[in-house]
Amino acid sequence: MLQDSIPYFDAHAHAQFLPYDADRGQMLQRARAAGVKMITVGTQHSTSAAGVKLAEEYPDDVWAAVGFHPAHVAEDWHHDKNEQRAPEPEAFDPGKLRELARYPKVVAIGECGLDYFRIPDNGTGTKEKQKDLFRAQIELAREAGKPLMVHCRAAFGDLIEMLVRHPSSSIFSRARRMTRADCSIWDIHSPLAA
Numbered sequence: 001m002l003q004d005s006i007p008y009f010d011a012h013a014h015a016q017f018l019p020y021d022a023d024r025g026q027m028l029q030r031a032r033a034a035g036v037k038m039i040t041v042g043t044q045h046s047t048s049a050a051g052v053k054l055a056e057e058y059p060d061d062v063w064a065a066v067g068f069h070p071a072h073v074a075e076d077w078h079h080d081k082n083e084q085r086a087p088e089p090e091a092f093d094p095g096k097l098r099e100l101a102r103y104p105k106v107v108a109i110g111e112c113g114l115d116y117f118r119i120p121d122n123g124t125g126t127k128e129k130q131k132d133l134f135r136a137q138i139e140l141a142r143e144a145g146k147p148l149m150v151h152c153r154a155a156f157g158d159l160i161e162m163l164v165r166h167p168s169s170s171i172f173s174r175a176r177r178m179t180r181a182d183c184s185i186w187d188i189h190s191p192l193a194a
């Protein structure tokens with residue numbers, strides 16, 4: 001039945017993450033059988049490179065987004081064992097990300113954006129670091145001619161302001177806990193709204 005219908009496309013998966021190590025191949029076979037294709041999204045260089053490798057291994061089923069998640073520049077960085085193999089933070093390296101962005105199976109830059117959810121009110125240093133990181137990836141997306149894969153949580157005002165100031169060609173968004181007020185700002189200013 002599903003094969004006869006329009007395939008599903010998951011625009012934001014993390015199939016390269018560690019919980020799939022035990023049965024990634026079977027999971028992707030089941031996805032193929034059900035007509036599900038996906039973009040697997042990187043959160044730092046290591047997970048982005050793993051996503052590109054997976055996209056190359058599954059040429060008709062998986063595509064990749066490469067980027068650096070805003071939460072990874074937080075001062076209270078913690079090791080997410082579902083995500084990162086190495087137990088220490090990775091430094092953002094735009095050159096290494098640029099190399100990955102050249103792969104034809106890479107269809108977006110991200111996930112990148114702003115996430116103030118766990119930053120205390122006085123965490124202006126972390127917010128500025130996140131903005132610098134996001135700005136660098138907006139530039140990279142423009143340079144590569146690829147859309148942004150945006151992550152935003154509790155930071156919609158600043159995010160919209162940055163996108164208006166530094167427009168990108170197009171975006172995928174993963175907005176968490178967006179309020180009605182955030183939605184109206186998004187509708188007015190989103191590059192997709194025109």
Ligand SMILES: [Zn+2]
Nearest residue numbers: 012014041111
């Ligand atoms: Zn994600």
